[in-house]
Amino acid sequence: MDFKFTEEEEAFRREVRQWLQQEIPQRWIELDPGIWEETEESWALARKFQRRLGQRGWLAPAYPKEYGGLELSHMKRLVLAEELAYSRAPLSIEVEVTVNWVGSSIMLFGTEKQKKDYVTGVAKADMIFCLGYSEPNAGSDLASLQTRAVEVSDAYVINGQKTWCSYGHLADYCWLAARTDPDASRHEGISIFIVDMKTPGITVRPLINILNSHSFNEVFFDDVRIPKENLVGQKNKGWYQLMIALDFERSSIGYAATNQRIIEELIKYAKETTRNGEPLANDLLIRNELAQLVVENEVARMMAYRIAWMFSKGLHPSYESSMSMVFVSEVMRRTANAGMRILGHYGELDRDSKWAVANARIMRMCLSSLSIGVGGGSNEIQRNIIAMRGLGLPRK
């Protein structure tokens, strides 16, 4: 066993950190948008930053060099993910989705032409995909999706409704799961398509999230005709492609670093804030609460490191990713809630108040962290995976 990073990895960490100090725009730091809080202005700043990251090869560091990646080792990718998260770099869910799920899936299942058309573009941040998975009646039970894609002479015609499409209003393409064989069993008749969001027949309607921000959308497909060549992989085998993609490196690796920063800020706050003439840091209950966050975050970090380490050994984590995801999401919720208790009334203030503490980050996290244990497979589904895949418990 060896729990340390190599000299080379540490040097890489310093390189990334230094680069980020120069490259994260001052304006982004002022705006300080949290997860699910992008505005038009922050989106534009973020896209510009992502292109810089792409030029450096750090947006899709795992990709082959010919597709704009660096073929970076798993441990260096872990280091990069940690630094990006800790520095609050302008990345967001849809970038991770585009790079880790869509780009990686195209490399695995796509045609040569698709690889040429999309993968490098993904790695260079020239295009953003939104996910067309969930439907009003297909959430955790994704295999019950009803959106249809019917093969006609030269095209597929799509009809149906998708929902929770993150940044669907800004995305260039939709990575769509649709039913191509309604007579087959649930898992056998699904296919994956690339759909240009400018195609006629697509209507995007905003869903305003709990942070009062427009991040999600309903997307309606009304006789949308797409070229046949936009089918990815095998027709009717989309479910299996989708499942493999879900096991790709999950973004949970960076979450412990995101949370670390918040915990450090809470510790700083406790040291600098006086209540009833005493620093909060002297309050035994607050010390105990903050220490528990440190402990839990350390645990979350180790669970994420396990995923990177397994990949580095050529192993394929499945239920281990679920463990990491469930754990870190719950730690982040507890962190936000502990932060609210420590801040008391000050935790209620939104960031435009002159009394607000640290840009109201804790209050916003208290809201945004609700999404982490839900999106990408709810914690209940993840626990089912741990129980059935990890422990071999029976389905029936």
Next chain:
Amino acid sequence: MDLGLNEEQEMLRQSAREFLRRECPKQLVRRLDESAEGYSSELWHRMAGLGWTGLVFPEEYGGSGHNFLDLAVLLEEMGYNIVPGPFFSTVVLGGLTILTAGSEEQKMEFLPQIARGETILTLALTEPSASYDAASVKSEAIARNGKYVIKGTKLFVLNASVADYILCVARTRKTKNPEDGITVFLVDARSPGLKCTLLKTLARDKQCEVVFDNVTVSEKSVVGRRDEGWPMVKDILQKAAVAKCAEMVGGAQAALDMAVNYAKERVQFGRPIGSFQAIQHYCANMAMDVSSSRFVTYKAAWRVSEGLPAALDAAVAKAWVSEAYGRVALSAHQIFGAIGFTMDHDINLYYRQAKAAEIIFGGADFHRAVVAHESGL
């Protein structure tokens, strides 16, 4: 970074598991729990024969030169199987202290004896205040004619009733700083004035009251430096906490395995209870507690093994694992239902072990206080 065991550790783990399955069945565990001495001398000598008692000592002291991480691997297996006896007190509390702080003469005398399974040791630290800070050390050792006379009551001393030697932490000087003036003595357990009484405890783990009623020891029995023994005690407490975590990881894994196997077999409403989501989610939570405990424990053990500062990681591990094992044992009981509420069923052995392990060397609150301090609070 490598989070896996090396080949030698895998072998140690495998052979320990097989040996203990065969040689330390639960009938034996129960019999030893009920006995006064709490260990089997036959099993003890066989473990010594396998090199376990000398695992972490260098070869020149009769050991096999393994490191603390290897010891953690072995302790995990001992925790998995529950091995009653003075292994922990002798090797971790006694042996490691002498190895780290003892004089060359003490090392030459005691370590080979421990390695051969001939000597049983323990550490007498806690007193009726039952806490692990320096101020709680009230027992006194008064220098008199080139000797020391020890007076005081030690409580919760593991396996003292079968120990040949007891490392006694006593106060040799009183100053304003409670950490100053502490000295550790290696005391022959047969010394006149030393009285040991077995305590009846939840885990039936042979904790004792040890009364030192003017016990006279020689100057040569001082381990480490006179008056400056507290850093050494802190060091051994840190190692003991991590070593205990390793044992707990094994115990938690066993409780999880037992519960999962039961959930697969027990049928109600015409299907195995393990197919119900309520039970599945208990099991998923238990599995997360077990794996997370293992990683934080081995990280701390690795730091100890490498000689790196380990105060934060040891405290993180003990704070986390203490509660995680408790949760796992409790959920296991819930899954076993009524049958778990009997003396006959083995799961209660793990529940008891979890409670005792949570408390010893400082519980979660104690270690969170350390984490707070180490985090700059």
